[in-house]
Amino acid sequence: MAEPLIFERSVSGRRGYRLPSSGVPAMSQAEAIPDDQLRAEPPRLPEVAEIDAIRHYTRLSQLNFSVDTHFYPLGSCTMKYNPKLNDRIAALPNFASLHPLQPTSQVQGILQLLYELEQLLSAITGMAAFTLQPAAGAQGELTGLKIIAAYHRRKRSIRSTMLIPDSAHGTNPASAAISGFTVEKLRSGPDGLVDLNELKSKLTPDVAALMLTNPNTLGLFERDIKAIAALLHERDALLYMDGANMNALLGIARPGEMGVDILQLNLHKTFSTPHGGGGPGAGPVGVGKKLEAFLPVPRIRKMGKRFAWDERGRSTIGRVHGFYGNVGVLIRAYAYIRTLGCEGLMRASEAAIINANYLKAKLEPTFPVPFDDHCLHEFVVTVKALKAHGVTAMDVAKRLLDYGFYAPTVYFPLIVEEALMIEPTETESKETLDRFAEALLSIAQEATTNPELVRGAPHRMAVSRLDEVRAAREPNLRWVPEQRQSVVSATTHGGPPPPNLADSP
Amino acid sequence: MDYIPNTDVQLQEMLHAIGADSFEELVSPVPSEFHVRSLDVPAGLAEAEVVELCEGLAARNGSLRKMTSFLGAGAYDHVIPTAVDALASRGEWLTPYTPYQAEASQGTLQTIYEFQTMVCELFQMDVANASLYDGASAVAEAALLALRVTERPRVLVSEALHPHARQTLATYLSGAKTILQEIPTVNGVTDLEALGKAVRDDVACVIMQQPNVFGCLEPMAQAGELAHRFGSLFVASAYPISVGLLRPPGAYGADIAVAEGRCLGSPITYGGPGLGLFAATSALVRRLPGRLAGCTVDRTGRRGYTLTLQTREQHIRREKATSNICTNEGWLALRAAIFLSLLGPQGMKELATLNLEKAHDAHKRLCEIPWIKPAFDQPFFNEFTLQYDPPADVDRVNRRLAKAGIVGGWPLADWYPTVPQASLWCVTELIGRDGIDRLLHALNGSA
Numbered sequence: 023m024a025e026p027l028i029f030e031r032s033v034s035g036r037r038g039y040r041l042p043s044s045g046v047p048a049m050s051q052a053e054a055i056p057d058d059q060l061r062a063e064p065p066r067l068p069e070v071a072e073i074d075a076i077r078h079y080t081r082l083s084q085l086n087f088s089v090d091t092h093f094y095p096l097g098s099c100t101m102k103y104n105p106k107l108n109d110r111i112a113a114l115p116n117f118a119s120l121h122p123l124q125p126t127s128q129v130q131g132i133l134q135l136l137y138e139l140e141q142l143l144s145a146i147t148g149m150a151a152f153t154l155q156p157a158a159g160a161q162g163e164l165t166g167l168k169i170i171a172a173y174h175r176r177k178r179s180i181r182s183t184m185l186i187p188d189s190a191h192g193t194n195p196a197s198a199a200i201s202g203f204t205v206e207k208l209r210s211g212p213d214g215l216v217d218l219n220e221l222k223s224k225l226t227p228d229v230a231a232l233m234l235t236n237p238n239t240l241g242l243f244e245r246d247i248k249a250i251a252a253l254l255h256e257r258d259a260l261l262y263m264d265g266a267n268m269n270a271l272l273g274i275a276r277p278g279e280m281g282v283d284i285l286q287l288n289l290h291k292t293f294s295t296p297h298g299g300g301g302p303g304a305g306p307v308g309v310g311k312k313l314e315a316f317l318p319v320p321r322i323r324k325m326g327k328r329f330a331w332d333e334r335g336r337s338t339i340g341r342v343h344g345f346y347g348n349v350g351v352l353i354r355a356y357a358y359i360r361t362l363g364c365e366g367l368m369r370a371s372e373a374a375i376i377n378a379n380y381l382k383a384k385l386e387p388t389f390p391v392p393f394d395d396h397c398l399h400e401f402v403v404t405v406k407a408l409k410a411h412g413v414t415a416m417d418v419a420k421r422l423l424d425y426g427f428y429a430p431t432v433y434f435p436l437i438v439e440e441a442l443m444i445e446p447t448e449t450e451s452k453e454t455l456d457r458f459a460e461a462l463l464s465i466a467q468e469a470t471t472n473p474e475l476v477r478g479a480p481h482r483m484a485v486s487r488l489d490e491v492r493a494a495r496e497p498n499l500r501w502v503p504e505q506r507q508s509v510v511s512a513t514t515h516g517g518p519p520p521p522n523l524a525d526s527p
Numbered sequence: 528m529d530y531i532p533n534t535d536v537q538l539q540e541m542l543h544a545i546g547a548d549s550f551e552e553l554v555s556p557v558p559s560e561f562h563v564r565s566l567d568v569p570a571g572l573a574e575a576e577v578v579e580l581c582e583g584l585a586a587r588n589g590s591l592r593k594m595t596s597f598l599g600a601g602a603y604d605h606v607i608p609t610a611v612d613a614l615a616s617r618g619e620w621l622t623p624y625t626p627y628q629a630e631a632s633q634g635t636l637q638t639i640y641e642f643q644t645m646v647c648e649l650f651q652m653d654v655a656n657a658s659l660y661d662g663a664s665a666v667a668e669a670a671l672l673a674l675r676v677t678e679r680p681r682v683l684v685s686e687a688l689h690p691h692a693r694q695t696l697a698t699y700l701s702g703a704k705t706i707l708q709e710i711p712t713v714n715g716v717t718d719l720e721a722l723g724k725a726v727r728d729d730v731a732c733v734i735m736q737q738p739n740v741f742g743c744l745e746p747m748a749q750a751g752e753l754a755h756r757f758g759s760l761f762v763a764s765a766y767p768i769s770v771g772l773l774r775p776p777g778a779y780g781a782d783i784a785v786a787e788g789r790c791l792g793s794p795i796t797y798g799g800p801g802l803g804l805f806a807a808t809s810a811l812v813r814r815l816p817g818r819l820a821g822c823t824v825d826r827t828g829r830r831g832y833t834l835t836l837q838t839r840e841q842h843i844r845r846e847k848a849t850s851n852i853c854t855n856e857g858w859l860a861l862r863a864a865i866f867l868s869l870l871g872p873q874g875m876k877e878l879a880t881l882n883l884e885k886a887h888d889a890h891k892r893l894c895e896i897p898w899i900k901p902a903f904d905q906p907f908f909n910e911f912t913l914q915y916d917p918p919a920d921v922d923r924v925n926r927r928l929a930k931a932g933i934v935g936g937w938p939l940a941d942w943y944p945t946v947p948q949a950s951l952w953c954v955t956e957l958i959g960r961d962g963i964d965r966l967l968h969a970l971n972g973s974a
Contacts, residue, residue: 090618122798131587298858345798363571
């Protein structure tokens with residue numbers, strides 16, 4: 023079952039790709055490059071044939087769960103279906119082979135697409151203007167925080183505190199800290215929402231902004247958002263909204279009308295671009311009118327029928343990307359929005375909300391929902407009752423893999439004990455949700471009748487539960503040739519493997 | 528088209544099961560004053576209509592496939608083996624999330640481990656992460672790491688580091704109590720004398736690029752020694768294709784090596800997505816930004832892979848994390864791993880040699896034109912700076928070349944106003960000899 027490392031398939035002298043011949047007179051390297059600038063030892067890269075690489079990376083792919091192969095209810099990650107059409111559009115040669123410094127006369131098509139995408143995101147969110155430059159949600163947060171800092175600097179106001187609810191994604195406090203802010207945690211109220219009294223007590227003159235996720239990580243809408251915005255604005259503090267959960271709001275409500283000053287979107291979530299096993303994503307940032315001047319440069323301008331880049335900007339925070347952002351991702355999101363259109367976007371949020379509430383209703387009798395209300399696109403259950411049998415949220419997550427489902431987000435948000443955070447998205451059918459609910463209910467049964475089975479899960483994956491403590495204590499972060507010996511002894515540790523003579527796994 | 532499988536009948540059944548009278552009841556927690564009835568977004572389209580729309584937009588672009596381009600300047604067009612596209616387009620690679628559940632993500636995790644190894648080998652460094660956004664933000668993360676580790680306030684950066692990387696660095700460092708100081712260049716390379724004077728015991732790191740923005744090879748070993756004299760870290764921004772031939776960062780004393788790695792098997796796509804490569808010495812391993820995959824064993828002793836050293840990361844450490852990186856560029860890292868497997872050590876050397884030979888041939892022939900001369904007398908790899916004698920003008924020449932289907936060198940005056948008639952030319956393996964012939968023909972008629 024295990025696939026060796028590509029380095030272990032290597033045979034000296036084997037080749038996997040042929041380069042074109044040079045066609046120019048041969049020259050000696052010494053003519054061009056001084057000796058002390060030449061590489062002495064070649065890199066120890068694998069030496070494999072094309073077929074070796076094809077089989078290796080095909081087999082490895084088969085060890086992955088993915089949206090294309092499995093239900094992937096990972097909370098706050100919006101793992102909806104990624105339409106194949108969008109990959110096709112992004113791969114069009116006249117998009118995929120554009121150089122970022124080509125004269126603008128040669129790139130009018132892509133500039134128009136990017137300009138229209140900014141307009142569409144404004145229409146969907148109610149924000150006045152967007153930058154498409156940030157490469158991921160967390161870089162969007164950083165961009166937003168730099169804008170907040172620049173806004174207060176411009177007003178000659180020194181503010182260093184960032185308010186963040188205890189239910190927030192981990193990126194919020196991390197982004198605030200690397201942007202130079204001190205994080206002040208806001209305790210959630212008994213209903214899981216921002217507690218206005220707690221907010222008032224922490225709202226000192228040093229507060230630069232509040233970072234709010236809406237709907238929050240419990241899948242609940244912050245219903246006091248207007249009052250929250252008013253409290254902040256009275257003191258000239260800003261309201262930043264983490265739009266990671268925007269899939270709940272398409273055509274339902276627009277952050278720009280709730281008093282939100284800055285918003286980042288995650289196109290690899292709500293707008294369905296594939297997550298690629300860890301990126302690339304895209305994290306466009308939208309702002310209200312009063313903050314537009316602070317957006318990163320360059321910005322796209324439309325002059326008559328022509329589009330051009332504008333590098334100027336007296337108040338801009340500067341650049342956050344080598345060029346214009348993750349254009350390949352932006353193209354996919356554009357194709358997605360144009361495919362769904364107004365009604366499709368509205369229907370997407372509607373179906374996502376119905377799916378989440380339906381699944382919640384099926385699970386609730388067995389797995390309590392700590393902050394109970396109608397949820398929006400996701401919800402959080404606690405499995406703490408299973409602790410009596412020595413079964414944890416992590417055990418449940420691992421056992422779900424055996425049933426053929428990827429696991430929900432676990433132990434998050436931090437304010438819920440033994441949490442499973444479940445986001446089904448709109449692209450799953452009722453039948454899939456029914457089967458998933460059955461699996462979870464069956465695991466709850468197993469936890470009482472055969473807890474060892476759950477604690478020992480997964481049983482049907484390529485590997486059983488991994489020793490993460492060892493991974494962190496004795497970090498092995500790269501292969502080295504000498505390792506071959508120790509690997510062999512490690513693999514024979516659990517009993518001798520059958521002789522592996524066949525070429526297929 | 529909305530990709531929703533549930534029928535209206537099913538959605539009604541589900542509402543009934545929830546015990547809600549209508550969908551409106553489910554969204555009642557959203558105050559009614561915020562409810563919108565519609566969005567100013569055009570009506571949805573069928574697949575064929577989207578293809579027609581987007582092909583129409585694409586047709587308004589001039590693709591590099593139809594032109595001969597000499598643009599580099601931070602974005603380099605290289606071969607992409609067919610096998611890379613064939614493998615990477617599999618849904619099992621495109622559509623998983625970050626591998627949180629290791630047992631169901633062994634494919635992604637093992638690939639990251641292989642990728643980390645290949646990046647270490649390429650740059651001759653001890654440890655590499657699973658990727659950052661792009662080369663520019665990787666420079667910024669390197670500076671943040673150096674500031675954390677040394678607890679010193681000053682960052683020295685060569686003027687010959689790509690201006691977009693310098694601007695991104697400035698954005699990341701803005702507002703902090705950090706001093707960003709630029710080191711000037713002489714004859715196209717970083718002024719070592721100026722660098723020597725600037726390095727003091729308050730310097731966290733020295734950042735340089737190899738080859739630098741003018742295409743010139745920098746005296747990296749000497750610069751590294753100057754940085755280390757006062758215990759500053761030496762950060763090298765390298766060009767991954769060049770190290771098939773050129774000395775890699777680990778061989779000239781870099782503590783951190785960063786790079787734009789998109790050129791390893793991914794399309795240029797108007798400059799993004801990029802692939803930030805980040806490698807360092809083992810001394811820095813527990814302070815690295817971003818994800819790391821590690822090798823460990825499962826309960827039966829079998830080898831397996833998992834994300835590790837996660838106590839550095841935002842989802843565990845929150846405001847005390849070493850970076851805010853969550854999503855990175857995993858799919859491009861996969862493509863780079865496949866690319867490097869196919870090329871291997873010999874292929875990477877041949878690829879670098881091809882670039883070197885073609886660029887030097889083009890350089891020689893271009894400099895035979897009477898009004899063109901090299902801007903600097905320095906060794907170079909596949910990119911070089913040319914200087915025109917008046918009355919030749921960079922923009923005018925480029926407009927003339929465009930009519931012949933040629934994208935000329937990048938006018939450097941946009942970035943360095945002190946060199947008004949200089950342009951930056953890049954020649955990769957994708958330029959055939961006939962491309963150079965056509966260029967010379969067009970130039971001979973355009974002085």
